Every structure is written in structure tokens, then in C-alpha cells.
Amino acid sequence: MPSCEMMLHLFFDNNVIIDLLNNKYVIAKLNKKFALKDMGDLHYFLGIQVTRTCDGGLVLTQQKYVGEVSKKAGMVGCASCHTPLPSTVKISALGGSSFYDPKLYRSIIGSLQYLTITRPEICYSVNKLSQFVQAPLDCHWRMVKRVLRYLSGTASYGLHIKQDSSMGVTAYSDSDWAGDPDDRKSTSGYCVFLGSNLISWASKKQSAVARSSTEAEYRSMADAVAELIWVKTMMSELLYPSPEAPMLYCDNLSAVLLAANPILHSKSKHFEIDLHFVRDHVNNKEIQVSHIPGSVQLADILTKAIPSESFLHFRAKLSVHDQQLIAGSQNCSSSTE
Template sequence: MKQPPGYEQGDPSLVCKLTKALYGLKQAPREWYYKLAGGLREIGFEATKSDISVFIQNHRGLKTYVLVYVDDIIVTGESTELVKEVIAKLNDKFALKDMGDLHYFLGIQVNKTCDKGLILTQQKYIHELLKKAGMVGCAPCHTPLPSTVKITALGGSSFCDPQLYRSIIGSLQYLTITRPEICYSVNKLSQFVQAPLESHWKLVKRVLRYLSGTSSYGLHLKRETSLGITTYSDSDWAGDPDDRKSTSGYCIFLGTNLISWTSKKQTVVARSSTEAEYRSMAEAVAELTWIKTMMRELLHPLPEAPMLYCDNLSAVLLAANPILHSKSKHFEIDLHFVRDFVNSKAIQVSHIPGSVQVADILTKAIPSENLLHFRGRLSVHNQQQMTATEDSGDA
């Protein structure tokens, strides 16, 4: 270490030794985490190995959970008295501000629904995003992207404000936390942040127009008695017109609640649709492995092996067939990774028709009719309608 230029004091070889971490320094979050984690361990909490930001306490069979994001904390559990006790103990160690029931967390609005569930929305965040792009009051549209669009990095004029493009795309990526149906659109458009074109910016504005008309929509989480895991895996083979790479997508449900999803461009070119589908299955299996471990650490082990659905029959048969076919020998690692889980009955794989493949919305731009159907399957609903239903029920 050395003194910063222009601020040298005395001997330039001497530097200050900090006795307390300063907020904003690179090492400050790490030091704060150690401080908070130590305080939680003193009152009986342990961090889960699957996610070090989640802490769990099992007190006489009653479980209490703490979720930490820097200095924003959610405390929940099976006993209201234990939750209050944990907050009181933490308040003795740290200067806390109890915000009461969860209503707003990291830009996400949390509202209760009539079915004793929650709906997570980012309506205020969407309004701020539209304001940043100068599109407040714009005409809405029915889909994030046209179903016939072919997005390419070649041709057309460069966009005049690349910084604005990158800023809007970054904000849209955070919005996918509660709006999984725009995952594919945001993933596709984020591939051009290095050198965006005017055509790319027009498509970004279309996504914003879609959000303008659906700003009150959010992710609905219902109270469930079943802990069964269902996964849908899909891919769009050679969908990129520039490098012919495929797009993988999967969505994972706990009961009927969507808990994990992704839309991601594959890193290698697939030689067949079977290979593209199989690589997507391998990514889904990796995520399922983490979720199974997480549920076990949360003291809620899964009652049965998760079910993985794929609409490519060849990929499904390949997962169970111990014979290496010549067309699949070049992706041997992925092949054995999925097959080991299938053979050990840790995961079940089954074929479904493409018409009911929910993950289709995560791999390609689809028509408005299909979008409405799959958006509902992803548990993305209108908060205003659910609130109106709740009010009428109370009346």
C-alpha cells in the first residue's frame, strides 16, 4: 500500500493502519458479514452451506430463518414469539430498525393475497425505469419481442447513446426477479451491450412498452402443502443467426410456485437439437442438485425425486440409455452427469409435448396467445385483480 498521489504526509513509505473498517471500502462488506454472522451464531443460528446469506435456527423443533443482504435483513419463522425474540437479541448487538411486516425489500414490493400467499411486484421500479428512458405514458404492446424477429449484431447504424442502452439493460436484468416472462428478451438484448445498434434500441423500447402495459404484474407465491419439485427444460437449437449457438432455458417449481428460472446462451455450438436439449437438461439438473441440498439444510427434505420434463424424445431416451451413440460421444461429460442422477433415481426424466412446454417462453420470442398462456403457468399475475378479489372477499 502507498499514500495516494497529492495526499502524501511525512514519510511517503508510511500508511495508516485502520482500527475499524470504513463503510464503502472493498473489504467493508466482508468485515460486516463476519461481524453479523458472528452475532447470529452467538444466538444459535448457523449459515447454510448452499447459500451463506441464509441462516437457520432450530429451537425445540421450531425453525427460524434469517436472510441477509448486506445490512437489509428478513427474519421469518414458524413461531411469532421466536421471531420477536431473535429481533430483540439482534437489537442488543446491533442498531436495528424494525420495519414490521415485509412490504418492500430491495426494490421489490411484497403484498398479501386472498389465498394467504404473496405477490412480488416491481411497479415503482418499472415507473422509474420508464422515466429514465423517457417513455412514461408510452403506448403498451402485448409481447416483449415480435415472434418473427431475428436479432443480429450485423448491419444497421450504431446507437448514439451506448451508455443509456447499458443502463436500461442492467435495470431490466434486475426486473427479471419478478418478471420471468421477459427473461429471454433481456438475455438476448444484453448480448449487444458492447456495440448496440439502433435496431437493438428499438427492441429495448418494445420491452419497455410491454412493461408499461403490465407494470402491475408480479410473481405470485401461494401457500403450499406439497413440496414436490417439477422442472421444465427446453432449448432453441441454433437460434442465434450470428454464431448459431443455442439458447437454454429451464423453470423449476416447488409445488405450483416458481422458485428458479433462467434463459442463457450456450457456450458451444450444438451439432443437433438433441445435443442442445441435453445441455439444457444438464444445467437444470445442476440447479436441481443445489435446490435439493438447500431444502435439506432448511430442514425440509424433498418427499420424492424431482421430475424433469423435456419435449425432445431423443434427449429423454439418451438420459436413460447406457449405450453411447456416435452422435453423442462428443458431449460425454454432460451425458454422464445427467445419467448418473437418473440411474441413481435422484431425478426422474419424462417427455412432454411441445405445446405444454412451459420453458418455451424462456428460449424464444413467442406469439401473444402463447405468451399469455405460459405467463400464467409461470405464476405471473396482475396484482390489481388479485387485490380486487381480496377486497370483494372481505366485503
């Protein structure tokens, strides 16, 4: 469980944090609800290294853990690559020979899932490869090794949490329609920002086949709206409500119009529950929905394997940076264990 100070950094500006952390009364009140122990500044927790920056921010990395996973897979000293998966790859559960050690495959996949805590850009790759743990093939293991090569070359990268006075909540949702070559199910992805900080993200395969790209996008939008409602409620419980309705960005114009236009209702009965769920929150002005071009759709990195140029651009937008470069550019000494 993250320290009290780390959680406060996510939701309050620097002056408020100083007042709260110096207030013994607040700590005492929190201690009545939660078991707290002041262990000083956070440096290392459950495989996550915490580096402080001079501007009061944090960089969360798992460099040591990446090394342990690479060693387990026999990939120490491997050549690096720019992306977790090739943009042209179509991973299938059919064809090819069975992998000789399914137990090793499952173990590495489990470790990669833990790495997504600080590395949101590998969520799609890990989600996709997790779908074959029951009967992995040699081609699946080659893709796992590709992900490990990417991580080995970017082991010092992590999630950068910055000081930000903005408390606005924004989200991006996207889908890859019928992207699975085996069952033609789509992949949903979304990411949620508090100010400029990434606080929530997901990549998952949809449970039903979408009959159109609009349906796939709308189902992804419904997942994002559910997450936004949860974040909004949590902020209210922390007595720091969002100043305005969260904004959700989607690159499918039909899905955006469908959120507020009942005329298309007759064409959308096969996903009617999601339709009304999103529309109710939009009509009640609890959520705002807006269209954006696909070129700036950050959630694209969570739904498919994309070319390296786009991948590197979106990775930076998700606030995944090299902790060594951040500390060096600010002439700030890092604290890691």
C-alpha cells in the same frame, strides 16, 4: 436480503409458519448465525413491492421501478404491447447503424436485468438484448423500447407466491437449437417449481455450437439438473427434504431416452460430460426425467420469442399475475409503499 418471514413462506405451510414466527427461541437461534432485525411485515424492499393476499400468499411486483426505468429511457406514457418481442424477429449483431448513446443502452439493460427478479417472462428478451451491450445498434434499441412498452402496460404484474401444502420439486428445460443467426449457438432455458410456486428460472446462450437438437436439449437439461440438485440440497439443509426425487420435464424425446439409454453413447461423445452428469443422477434415482409435448413446455417462453397467445398462456403458468386483479378478486386490501 428478503426477510426471514418471506423466506419461510417459500418453504413451509401456514401452520408451520405461524409456529416458527411466534417462537422467540427460533428467532434467537437464527440471530446467532445471521444479523436479524424485526421490522414488521414486509412491504417494500430494494424496489420490490410486496402485496399480501387474503389466502396468505404474496405478490412481488416492481411497479415503481418500471416507472423509473421508463422515465430514464424517455418512454413515459408510451403505448403498450402484448409481448416483449415480436415472434418473427431475428436479432443480429450485424447490419444497421450504431446506436447514438451506448451508455444509455447499457444502463437500461442493467435495469431490465434487475426486473427479471419478479418478471421471469422477460428473461429471454433481456438475455438476448444483453448480448449487444458492447456495440448496440439502432435496431437493438428499438427492441429495448418494445420491452419497455410491454412492461409499461403490465407494470402491476408480478410473481405470485401462494400457500401450498405440496413440497414436490418439478422443473422444465428447453432449448432453441441454433437460434442465434450470427453464430448458430442455441439458447437454454429452465424453470423450477416448489409445489406450484416458481422459485428459480434462467435463460442463457450456450457456450458451444450444438451439432443436433438433441445435444442442445441435453445441455439445457444438464443445467436444469444442476439447479435441481442445488435446490434439493438446500431443502435438506433447511431440515425439510423433498419427499420424492425432483421431476424434470423435457419436450425432446431423444434427450429423455439418452438420459437412461447407454446405447446412444457413441453418438454423443461431443457432449460426454453432460451425458454422464445427468445419467448418474437419473440412475441414482436422485432425479426423474419425463417427456412432455411441446405445447405444455413452460420453459419455451425462456428460449425464444413466441406468439402472443402462447406467451400469455405460459406467463400465467409461471405465476406472473396482475396484483390488482388478485387483490380485487379476493377483496383483500393490498399493502404497498
